[in-house]
Amino acid sequence: MSKKRVLVTGGLGFIGSHTVVALQNEGFEVVIIDNLSNSSLDVLGGIAQITGKTPEFENLDLREKEAVKNFFEKYPDVEDVIHFAASKAVGESVSNPLLYYENNISTLVYLLQELNKKEKSNFIFSSSCTVYGQADKLPIDEDAPVKPAESPYGNTKQIGEEIIRDTCKIASGLKAISLRYFNPIGAHPTAEIGELPLGTPQNLVPFITQTAIGKREQLSVFGDDYPTEDGTAIRDYIHVMDLAEAHVVALQRLIQGKERSNYEVFNLGTGTGNSVLEVIKSFEKVSERNLPYKITGRREGDVIAAYADTNKANDVLGWKAKRSLDDALKSAWKWQQEVSKKETEEN
Ligand code: WQD
Numbered sequence: 196m197s198k199k200r201v202l203v204t205g206g207l208g209f210i211g212s213h214t215v216v217a218l219q220n221e222g223f224e225v226v227i228i229d230n231l232s233n234s235s236l237d238v239l240g241g242i243a244q245i246t247g248k249t250p251e252f253e254n255l256d257l258r259e260k261e262a263v264k265n266f267f268e269k270y271p272d273v274e275d276v277i278h279f280a281a282s283k284a285v286g287e288s289v290s291n292p293l294l295y296y297e298n299n300i301s302t303l304v305y306l307l308q309e310l311n312k313k314e315k316s317n318f319i320f321s322s323s324c325t326v327y328g329q330a331d332k333l334p335i336d337e338d339a340p341v342k343p344a345e346s347p348y349g350n351t352k353q354i355g356e357e358i359i360r361d362t363c364k365i366a367s368g369l370k371a372i373s374l375r376y377f378n379p380i381g382a383h384p385t386a387e388i389g390e391l392p393l394g395t396p397q398n399l400v401p402f403i404t405q406t407a408i409g410k411r412e413q414l415s416v417f418g419d420d421y422p423t424e425d426g427t428a429i430r431d432y433i434h435v436m437d438l439a440e441a442h443v444v445a446l447q448r449l450i451q452g453k454e455r456s457n458y459e460v461f462n463l464g465t466g467t468g469n470s471v472l473e474v475i476k477s478f479e480k481v482s483e484r485n486l487p488y489k490i491t492g493r494r495e496g497d498v499i500a501a502y503a504d505t506n507k508a509n510d511v512l513g514w515k516a517k518r519s520l521d522d523a524l525k526s527a528w529k530w531q532q533e534v535s536k537k538e539t540e541e542n
Contacts, residue, residue, distance in 0.1 A: 205279030207234035257302035288348035299351035336504035377431035377464035381523035382530035389530030404531035418493035431502035434518035464503025
């Protein structure tokens with residue numbers, strides 16, 4: 196029996212595209228909504244190269260309430276949604292908060308309004324460990340207090356979770372899971388899909404790979420005066436394919452009725468923290484390249500350390516990250532080399 200068609204919003208984005216691959220590998224039929232504001236149609240071809248199946252695709256902007264309504268009229272069978280579509284640059288959200296509140300909140304409301312019309316529906320929400328701010332206790336478990344957001348981006352994740360929680364309370368047919376990602380990095384091992392940051396990368400790993408390939412002069416390490424072993428900040432870097440597979444497990448949990456309540460939250464990390472200097476060292480090992488970097492001041496809003504307590508994800512969700520930091524950096528480097536090769540061919 197072919198599995199039900201799943202809607203993946205933002206399915207041409209970094210984590211979305213890898214999740215589409217993982218869903219197709221599990222036999223799911225997928226339809227993607229993406230407005231191409233932070234992705235490219237080439238990703239559709241990349242997904243098809245990997246799985247041999249081109250997902251259905253609708254170029255829609257979820258900020259248009261009518262377009263969302265029309266989508267569900269066109270696809271009445273869709274009752275399972277994995278929602279990635281959102282703006283996600285922390286710095287940009289500070290300078291343009293209304294863009295973030297409109298794009299990350301109104302779109303969520305319109306999707307839930309449509310799902311609320313159905314007898315039953317399953318909703319997986321892309322959330323972030325950023326909701327914890329600087330946690331008081333490490334590793335961070337799901338009962339850690341949600342702290343006042345340090346950015347409008349982080350606030351939209353907190354508000355989004357509350358909207359879903361409140362809707363699940365009154366909507367008898369809706370079941371939902373919020374997945375709080377730690378730091379997603381890497382790319383599919385085939386290098387057919389990966390992270391495509393527009394402009395100057397804000398995140399560490401794409402900045403590292405662009406520096407190693409010569410696109411950036413040197414990496415700035417934002418602070419080495421943190422109270423950590425080597426003075427640089429610590430994060431939980433999780434391979435994007437591990438993250439993608441966790442979304443399939445979460446959706447199957449709801450489809451098979453294994454949930455313990457109609458709204459659940461899981462942290463998705465490896466449970467291991469690595470400092471910026473440790474990431475650099477690991478990258479130099481897997482790429483066999485020296486990475487030019489300098490130490491600069493701390494970045495506003497950065498926390499000292501964040502890494503996941505993975506017990507709930509392992510024991511309740513039944514998922515565990517399998518890939519190492521080296522695996523992730525190796526795949527990121529292979530992807531960067533592919534991207535740069537294509538750029539050279541095109542110019
Ligand atoms: C990691 C570490 C930096 C760049 C953010 C969001 C989170 C998620 C992932 C969207 C930090 C240091 C970075 C650089 C550096 N985003 N760094 N030089 O800030 O932990 O998390 O991105 O879903 O929600 O909060 O990730 O990759 O930006 O930074 O030294 O050029 O690398 O200070 O310690 P972050 P990051």
